[in-house]
Amino acid sequence: MSVTLAHYLAVSGVVFGIGIAVALSKRNAIAVLMGVELMLNAVNLTFLAFSRFSAAFSENSAPIAGHVFVVFVLTVAAAEAAVALAMAVLVYRRRETVDLDRINLMRW
């Protein structure tokens, strides 16, 4: 019994599914952001699994490209978390809540 690409992809799919469920069904804006972070993590696992197992690499596209892509995903995730949490704090100052069901400033 050895570990193959399919094992990693299945784990990644399950974590991504949990991230979708968290992001769609939580009321607190910070909890929704946690779901997004879970999804980004699952994507990183997929990149690294393909980088290790895929047979389709040539001289021009070395497997290290998967690692570089994960570095960029980490960068964008950090920037996104900083701005989104700043927005959560800003909304809290105006409304004293981060409950997404009660943030209805733009509802007509």
Place this chain on the structure above:
Amino acid sequence: MESTGIVLGFWLLSGVTVASALLVFLSRNLLHAVLALVLSFLGMAGLFVTLSADFIAVAQVLIYAGAISVLLVFAVMLTPLASRDNANSLFVLPGVLIGAAFAGIVGFVAIDVDWPELTGKAVLGRDFTTTVQGIGSALLDPYVLAFEIASVLLLSALVGAIVLVREDEPA
């Protein structure tokens, strides 16, 4: 044939990762959910190690388990009057259904498709002695434009976050 350590590590770490990710959803306390999320990040870093991605694993521990979780705890603490019960909204049923459907579809595709993958000894030939040198020269040679754009993105996110939460000065 891979060593039993890798196989054992994979099952153990994926169990920890999936279980703590589930705990993020099920926990009744927002701070407990943040702690479960940190555990999930650490398990994911261990999975990266089993994929011979040492640099990414360390970066995962530093950035996700360190910096982003501190940001999340800060955000929870800075919103003291908001509810901390990690409650679900009205969309919990569609959310869980979509998540389960996605996990099922991806899991089915992952197992059903015959991936053109390396197995056995060929995978061990993919072992990096170190990934840092490769990532460094890849970042500064073929991906240097993306690298510079990422630095501009980080700068604008930094400035944007400061501008957003700055207190209004009295005129």
